[in-house]
Amino acid sequence: MANGKFHLPTGRLIALAIVAGMSAGALGVYVMGAPSGNNLQVASVAEPAGNTCPARDEKxxxxxxxxxxxxxxxxxxxxxxxxxxLAFNAPDGTPMTVADLSGKTLLINLWATWCAPCRHEMPALDQLQQDMGSEDFEVVAVNVDTGDDEKPKAFLDEIEVDALGYYRDSTLGLFNDLKRRGLAFGLPVTLLVDDEGCLLAHMNGPAEWASDDAKRLIEAAM
Known part of the structure; x- marks a missing residue:
């Protein structure tokens, strides 16, 4: 536990993520490829030329x-x-896309209440938003539980998460879009997106988002 937040060894968290993703069933997730470092590589999918972002090499x-x-x-x-x-619902329940958040660097995190590593890293994501959230940066934590809002909202209330906006997708459309692009195999999934909506980096599995390492990563993206 660091700074009063949950913290587990990364290897154990990734193992939990795989088990949780597989046991969820509804997502139909699976691991593709072998472990590489702390991450699990995912098979890439060719994107149409119009979906790529030119001139991002330096960033x-x-x-x-x-x-x-x-x-x-x-x-x-x-x-x-x-x-x-990428589409999901805004905190007020209205449909939105990443384009609606243009002008901000985003750390987009997909999570669910049945995903144990997601639950453990949520306080750290909340702390990162408290520490760095501004007009220029936001942690966009998108809950992907199917069904109504009762369970995810109760969980967030229980752990006293209050800095994160309640972004939501109960259709699995967001997860499946990322899976199709070769960016997701289970939960949690995290995307680092620049202020023009371009993906800079991605990750399957949890991390300690309240750490100095995480803050340096966000600063590099900004």
Whole structure:
């Protein structure tokens, strides 16, 4: 436990993520490939040329160099891809896309109440938002539980998460879109997206997001 937040060894958290993802069933998730460092590689899917982001080499190189320590599992996007059309619901329940948050660097995290590693890293994501959230940066934690809002909201109330907006997708459409792109195999999934909606780095599995390592990564992206 660090700074009063939950903390488990990264290897154990990733193992839990795989078990939780497989036991969920509804997502139909599976591991593709073998472990590499702290992360699990996912088979890439060819993107149409219009979905790529040109002229991001310098920024992705900075992010890649900053992906160390607690966030060493973050993989630089090669090539950077546009995430502008990723869709989910805003905290007020209205449909939105990543494009609606243009102008901000985003750490987009997909989580569910049945995913044990997601639950453990949620306080750290909340702390990161408290420490760095601004007009220029936001942690966008998107709950992907199916069904109504009762269970995820009760969980967030229980652990006293109050800095994160309640973003939501109960359809699994967001997860399946990332799976199709080769960016997701289970939960949690985290995307680092720049202020123009371009993916700079991505990660399957949890991390200690309240750490100095995580903050240096965000600063490199900004």
């Amino acid at each position: 992705t190189a900075s992010v890649d160099a900053a992906a160390r320590g607690e966030v060493a599992a973050m993989l630089a996007a090669k090539p950077p891809l546009s995430m502008k059309e």
